[in-house]
Amino acid sequence: MSRVVDEFAGPAEKRSGWLIPLAVFVVTAALSALILAYYLGPSAPGLGAEQPAQTDSTELVVLSIGDNGFHIPANYILFASARAGGPMEEVAMMALLPDLQGYTLGAAPEFGSNAPDSNVVNIVIRKEVMTLSAEDRLERIYRPFIALAEGTPTPFDARLYTFRMDSGYRDEELYVGESPAGTVLLRCTRPAPDVPSPSCLGDIALGNGLTTTYRFKRAHLAQWQDIESGVRALAGALIDGSEAPSDASPTPNLPAGASGATAG
Numbered sequence: 282m283s284r285v286v287d288e289f290a291g292p293a294e295k296r297s298g299w300l301i302p303l304a305v306f307v308v309t310a311a312l313s314a315l316i317l318a319y320y321l322g323p324s325a326p327g328l329g330a331e332q333p334a335q336t337d338s339t340e341l342v343v344l345s346i347g348d349n350g351f352h353i354p355a356n357y358i359l360f361a362s363a364r365a366g367g368p369m370e371e372v373a374m375m376a377l378l379p380d381l382q383g384y385t386l387g388a389a390p391e392f393g394s395n396a397p398d399s400n401v402v403n404i405v406i407r408k409e410v411m412t413l414s415a416e417d418r419l420e421r422i423y424r425p426f427i428a429l430a431e432g433t434p435t436p437f438d439a440r441l442y443t444f445r446m447d448s449g450y451r452d453e454e455l456y457v458g459e460s461p462a463g464t465v466l467l468r469c470t471r472p473a474p475d476v477p478s479p480s481c482l483g484d485i486a487l488g489n490g491l492t493t494t495y496r497f498k499r500a501h502l503a504q505w506q507d508i509e510s511g512v513r514a515l516a517g518a519l520i521d522g523s524e525a526p527s528d529a530s531p532t533p534n535l536p537a538g539a540s541g542a543t544a545g
Contacts, residue, residue, distance in 0.1 A: 334361040335375065335384040335392060342366045347408040347490045350521035356383035359403075371407035378402060378501060381511045397478045398500040402508065406516055409492040411484070415464035419457060423466075426450055432457070437503040439467070456481070458505060465509050469499050481505070485513050487520070 338355040344366045345351065351372070355364050359373040377388055378400040384392055391400055413421065424430075426448035432440040439458035444450035456467040462485075470479035479499040487493055495512045 331360050331362055333359050333375075335359065335389075336361075336364070337384055337386050339383070344369055344372060346371065346406060349489055349491055351406075351519050352521055353519050354383055356385065371405055374404040374406070376402045376404060376512075376515065378497070378504075378508070381515050395478050397498060399478070399498050400501075401497070402512065403496040404512060404516070405494045406487070406519075407492055407494070408490055410490050411486040411492050415466050419455075419464070419466060423450070423455055427455070437505065439465075439502075439505060452476075456502065456505065460506060460509055462510075462513060465505070467502070467505060469502060472499070483509060483512075485509070485516065487516055491520075 336355050336358075340355050341352045342355050342358060342364050343350075343352055344363070345368045353372065353374070357374040357376060358364050359375050363369065363372050375392060376383060377391055381402065382388070394401065423442070423444075426444050427442045428445045429443060432442045435441055435456070439456040442455040442457065444453060444455070450468070452471055452473070453468050454471055456469060458465045458467075465483060467481045467483045469481040470476055472479050480496050481499050481502055482494065482496050483505075485493040485495070493512060493516045495508070497508055501508065
């Protein structure tokens with residue numbers, strides 16, 4: 282009996298005291314890295330936001346925004362999900378200057394261009410009521426941040442206003458012009474080395490709870506009147522009326538020159 286006891290009664294084996302803390306540290310660091318990657322890392326394409334998916338089909342899509350019915354050729358609609366039709370809050374579209382044509386296979390390279398002189402116009406029709414007129418927005422929203430109150434005339438019938446460098450609009454310029462429909466405000470990104478393809482943003486109150494915003498490249502700023510009137514005419518032509526459309530509603534009378542936009 283004592284022999285057995287003697288065989289197992291040797292000195293106890295000592296384990297290093299830093300192994301367990303090290304293991305806990307490694308596991309914690311790995312979990313922290315995964316959490317940071319999830320929240321801060323770039324999203325994979327197609328995750329979180331739908332990617333544009335254009336088509337050359339001119340089949341009419343029947344949809345409604347608020348109380349307004351629309352028939353829109355599919356080749357104008359940017360996202361595949363919107364081409365299912367039905368009620369929605371907004372619809373995103375793309376058209377090509379100079380005559381605001383819809384997507385075609387022949388024009389695919391132009392629609393995919395983000396060059397400084399790209400002919401693409403991005404258009405969004407949304408359910409939104411513009412509570413302030415363009416004149417009121419100029420005076421109440423932008424005027425307090427304008428550097429030179431009288432602005433500067435331009436060769437293309439719009440007045441340029443620059444913003445103070447201590448304002449939130451310091452990276453933009455404001456162009457104000459008059460169209461047959463009223464005052465037009467265009468906020469344009471200032472050219473800069475880190476802004477290789479600056480653009481301009483405008484909006485149109487369509488009435489009946491609808492607003493259209495449109496964005497085009499700053500290189501086409503001199504044609505702002507044609508762009509504004511063209512977008513207004515296109516958006517208005519796509520509206521069926523005050524009620525949601527039925528399949529029997531007539532084809533919209535699109536602006537002349539909007540090639541590829543009629544139903545086949």
